[in-house]
Amino acid sequence: MTTTVPSALVSARETVDPHLRRAVARLDPDTRRVSEYHFGWVSADGTPEVRSGKALRPALVLLSARAGNGDERAALSGAAAVELVHNFSLLHDDLMDGDLSRRHRPTAWSVFGRSTALLAGDALLELAHDVVLEDDSPQALRAARSLSGTVRSLIAGQAADLDFEQRLDVGIAECQRMVAGKTAALIACSCSMGALLTGASEHTVQRLHEFGFELGMAFQLVDDLLGVWGDPEETGKPVLSDLRARKKSVPVVHALNSGTPEGERLRKLYEQPEPLTESQVEQAAELLRGAGSAEWTRAESERRLQAGCRQLRRADCEGTTEGLTELADFVLRRNQ
Amino acid sequence: MTTTVPSALVSARETVDPHLRRAVARLDPDTRRVSEYHFGWVSADGTPEVRSGKALRPALVLLSARAGNGDERAALSGAAAVELVHNFSLLHDDLMDGDLSRRHRPTAWSVFGRSTALLAGDALLELAHDVVLEDDSPQALRAARSLSGTVRSLIAGQAADLDFEQRLDVGIAECQRMVAGKTAALIACSCSMGALLTGASEHTVQRLHEFGFELGMAFQLVDDLLGVWGDPEETGKPVLSDLRARKKSVPVVHALNSGTPEGERLRKLYEQPEPLTESQVEQAAELLRGAGSAEWTRAESERRLQAGCRQLRRADCEGTTEGLTELADFVLRRNQ
Numbered sequence: 001m002t003t004t005v006p007s008a009l010v011s012a013r014e015t016v017d018p019h020l021r022r023a024v025a026r027l028d029p030d031t032r033r034v035s036e037y038h039f040g041w042v043s044a045d046g047t048p049e050v051r052s053g054k055a056l057r058p059a060l061v062l063l064s065a066r067a068g069n070g071d072e073r074a075a076l077s078g079a080a081a082v083e084l085v086h087n088f089s090l091l092h093d094d095l096m097d098g099d100l101s102r103r104h105r106p107t108a109w110s111v112f113g114r115s116t117a118l119l120a121g122d123a124l125l126e127l128a129h130d131v132v133l134e135d136d137s138p139q140a141l142r143a144a145r146s147l148s149g150t151v152r153s154l155i156a157g158q159a160a161d162l163d164f165e166q167r168l169d170v171g172i173a174e175c176q177r178m179v180a181g182k183t184a185a186l187i188a189c190s191c192s193m194g195a196l197l198t199g200a201s202e203h204t205v206q207r208l209h210e211f212g213f214e215l216g217m218a219f220q221l222v223d224d225l226l227g228v229w230g231d232p233e234e235t236g237k238p239v240l241s242d243l244r245a246r247k248k249s250v251p252v253v254h255a256l257n258s259g260t261p262e263g264e265r266l267r268k269l270y271e272q273p274e275p276l277t278e279s280q281v282e283q284a285a286e287l288l289r290g291a292g293s294a295e296w297t298r299a300e301s302e303r304r305l306q307a308g309c310r311q312l313r314r315a316d317c318e319g320t321t322e323g324l325t326e327l328a329d330f331v332l333r334r335n336q
Numbered sequence: 337m338t339t340t341v342p343s344a345l346v347s348a349r350e351t352v353d354p355h356l357r358r359a360v361a362r363l364d365p366d367t368r369r370v371s372e373y374h375f376g377w378v379s380a381d382g383t384p385e386v387r388s389g390k391a392l393r394p395a396l397v398l399l400s401a402r403a404g405n406g407d408e409r410a411a412l413s414g415a416a417a418v419e420l421v422h423n424f425s426l427l428h429d430d431l432m433d434g435d436l437s438r439r440h441r442p443t444a445w446s447v448f449g450r451s452t453a454l455l456a457g458d459a460l461l462e463l464a465h466d467v468v469l470e471d472d473s474p475q476a477l478r479a480a481r482s483l484s485g486t487v488r489s490l491i492a493g494q495a496a497d498l499d500f501e502q503r504l505d506v507g508i509a510e511c512q513r514m515v516a517g518k519t520a521a522l523i524a525c526s527c528s529m530g531a532l533l534t535g536a537s538e539h540t541v542q543r544l545h546e547f548g549f550e551l552g553m554a555f556q557l558v559d560d561l562l563g564v565w566g567d568p569e570e571t572g573k574p575v576l577s578d579l580r581a582r583k584k585s586v587p588v589v590h591a592l593n594s595g596t597p598e599g600e601r602l603r604k605l606y607e608q609p610e611p612l613t614e615s616q617v618e619q620a621a622e623l624l625r626g627a628g629s630a631e632w633t634r635a636e637s638e639r640r641l642q643a644g645c646r647q648l649r650r651a652d653c654e655g656t657t658e659g660l661t662e663l664a665d666f667v668l669r670r671n672q
Contacts, residue, residue, distance in 0.1 A: 028492035030499055092458065096451040115432040115498050118454060119491060122428065125458070126487045129465055133481045141477045145469045151462045156364035159455050163366055 005054065006330050008323045012059035012079070015072070019080045023131050027123050034120035038091060038108040053103060056219075057082040059327060060190035064208055069319030070198020077135040078193035081147055084128035085186060089154055091121035096162065104236045125151065139197050146196060150189040157181020164248040168256065168270055175253040176217070183223075184216030191215065191324065200318070207315030211324070214308030219331050221301035224249035225294060226334075228285055234334075243284045246270050250300075255291035262290035305332050341390065342666050344659045348395035348415070351408070355416045359467050363459050370456035374427060374444040389439060392555075393418040395663060396526035400544055405655030406534020413471040414529035417483055420464035421522060425490055427457035432498065440572045461487065475533050482532060486525040493517025500584040504592065504606055511589040512553070519559075520552030527551065527660065536654070543651030547660070550644030555667050557637035560585040561630060562670075564621055570670075579620045582606050586636075591627035598626035641668050 024035050036042045040051035058079035065075035093099075094107040095117055101107060109117035128151075132144045160178035164170050191212025196205045226235050227242035227249060242249050246269075255263045256270070266287040269280055276284065288294055305328055312321055360371050372378045376387035394415035401411035429435075430443040431453055437443060445453035464487075468480045496514035500506050527548025532541045562571050563578035563585060578585050582605075591599045592606070602623040605616055612620065624630055641664055648657055 027488075028495045030495040031491065092454060096454060116495070118428060118432060119495055119498065122458075122461070123488070123491045123495075125461065126484060126491060129480070130484045130488060133477065133484050141469065141480075144465070144477075144480060148462060148466045148469050152363075152459070152466060155367065155455060155459045155462060159364045159366040159452070159459075162451055162455065 004330075006059075006323070006326045008059045008063055008327055009054045009056065009330070012062050013053070013055040015062065016055055016058040016076065016079045016083060019076050020083055023080055023084065023127050024124075027127065030116055031120040031123035034091075034108050034112045034116050035087070035124060037111065038087060038120065040103060040105070044106075044111045055083060056327075056331075057086050057186060057190040060187065060212065060324070061194040063323040063327065064191050064194030064196075064212075065198045066194070066319050067208060067315070067317040067321045067324055068195030068198050068200030068204055069317070070195065070200065072194070074137060075194035075197045077131050077137075078143055078190075078197045081128040081132045081143075082186060082190045082193060084124045084131065085147065085151055085154070088121045088125040088128065089158065089186075091117055091124065093158065095121070096158075102236070135197070137197055139199060143193060143197055146189055146193065150185045153181040153185035155181075157183070157185065161248075167248075168267065170248050170253050170256070172250070172253055172257050175248065175250055179217060179220045179250060180213070183220040184213045187216030187219060188212035195317075201316075204315050204317055207311045208317075210311040211308045211315065214304045214311065215328050215331065218301040218304040218308070218328075221250055221297050221304065222332060222334065224251050225297055225301075228288065229294070240281050240285055243288075244276060244281050246276070251288055251293040251297040254296055255288050255293040258291045258293065260291045262287040263293075266291065301332060305329075340666075342395075342659070342662045344395045344399055344663060345390045345392065345666070348398055349389070349391040351398065352391055352394040352412065352415045352419060355412050356419060359416055359420065359463050360460075363463065366452055367456040367459035370427075370444050370448045370452050371423070371460060373447065374423060374456065376439060376441070380442075380447045391419060392663075392667075393422050393522060393526040396523065396548065396660070397530040399659040399663065400527050400530030400532075400548075401534045401655075402530070403544060403651070403653040403655050403657045403660055404531030404534050404536030404540055405653070406531065406536065408530070410473060411530035411533045413467050413473075414479055414526075414533045417464040417468045417479075418522060418526045418529060420460045420467065421483065421487055421490070424457045424461040424464065425494065425522075427453055427460065429494065431457070432494075438572070471533070473533055475535060479529060479533055482525055482529065486521045489517040489521035491517075493519070493521065497584075503584075504603065506584050506589050506592070508586070508589055508593050511584065511586055515553060515556045515586060516549070519556040520549045523552030523555060524548035531653075537652075540651050540653055543647045544653075546647040547644045547651065550640045550647065551664050551667065554637040554640040554644070554664075557586055557633050557640065558668060558670065560587050561633055561637075564624065565630070576617050576621055579624075580612060580617050582612070587624055587629040587633040590632055591624050591629040594627045594629065596627045598623040599629075602627065637668060641665075 024032060027035060037044060040049060040053055043049050061075050061079035061082055062072050065072045091108055094102055095109045095114060099107055100110050132147055133140060157178050161182055188209045192205045192209035195208050228240060232239050255266050266284055269276060269284050360368060363371060373380060376385060376389060379385050397411050397415040397418055398408045401408045427444055430438055431445045431450060435443055436446050468483055469476060493514050497518055524545045528541045528545035531544050564576055568575050591602050602620055605620050
């Protein structure tokens, strides 16, 4: 089942892209070229390309402005900033993971070399700060602080993820903490940034942040399931790719800690020195199901989303929150 | 000749280190460990070490506060921030250049791996923003903007430097623009940051920035000379190392564009596909002298410093600028 893409996701791309392109155009020629390729605006040789990607985080910023009954236009710098931070982290993560493909195209580092891609990531991170700091809104400082705290969480999450690569004793709580940093922090920031920039009350901003945090956790749990059972056409990754790479995703960590025979057999596969064969990868997916981890992850994502929606109801938003709940629902239901 | 180290350089280390250590202590365990090693506070296994390094940029921030007749303590966040930015750039530059040694020790990436070092660089950059943004000074936003513009210049400079690696047609003007970004921007920011944070006039802040810019240019020119003829004990790099790596430093680019027979012979050595032999490296140093490039670079650094001092005299500083000129003089005279 593929659910309909909410219109907010599509329109955010159109609204934010010009702002984003103007920001990227201010970079030096080399990091600009890499960034424009990475965003899908041009091919490797610089020929313009039509992109169709979704803009989840910018959409959340704009919907957050609407929830606070603010003017979307006053949230544009925030929308661009979260997208820049997201893409900084993708550029550096692809480099660290050695991933060759992203969004159905070769990764930036594999096209332009490691050094230039590293530097382009640095440039996007700095540009995110720049975009928020030069906003002449009285909320610019608060927005910059929110962004900075978020990036620090994101880096800590990525550091934990790297650390997990070397370990098989990862607990479910620390795995969720990693996800909180690596994924949920930026989605939480996005869900509150629009309200913050348009002058909503601290109470509303805080509750929207908590809504976004739970949404971000749910998002990653669904992503982890899609990383195993998702349609390659939709995910842009080969089927079962997370298991082939023996990632310590939440469902895997759940299975390893489940105390079930399936969990123990999965551990043996994860411990095996040689690469997994294709039949072992398929077996690993079966073991995940057998350990109840797919089911648990799905239920946990539902629970997270309900907790988020409770925060949203408590947020005393002056504007409409319909777009946020619609997007949250989409995040959970996509490609079930 | 080794000139006496100005006391401001030594005392800045003592003043800023506690602030810097508290900031780094807020990082996640992995990027913290790498950062503490990189700063020289601990060995690779985490044993505390005594460090003795100089703190040029923090010293400039504190002297800048003094020049604006402000309280040094109000500039501490800025002093920590510029040192964090400087070390972010060192961590990432070492990674890009594949350098194995820094400050007489193995580089962080060669000890902790590429991914963790990359992430530690990201973390230090973000921490720099954090330290400035959380300052409750009314100047925090202005300081954050100054820092952000500086980091963007720094990244553009490093991008140009990477680009130069592939080219032999680098002109002297674009080489100086690269140095302006890679080195002078952060020194300019440092020289104005203290006055900015302690509420000096825009006129004073701007002139101090221009003083710092010229000082930064002079600093790099001297560094380029030391990279060829410096004492390895002092520079922490083997003698003639910049020529062995065929760096496009300012004196080299000057020689390549000098139209002299020596410049042409140097070009041949730089074009040669195989690595330079030790006698060729020594020959390259002789050719640099022969093309008049050592002399030109030395004169250019003097000229830059004099231009800087003119800006300083025009800055209408309410406090003393003696420390700044003393430091500038030291920068130019070290290890002549």
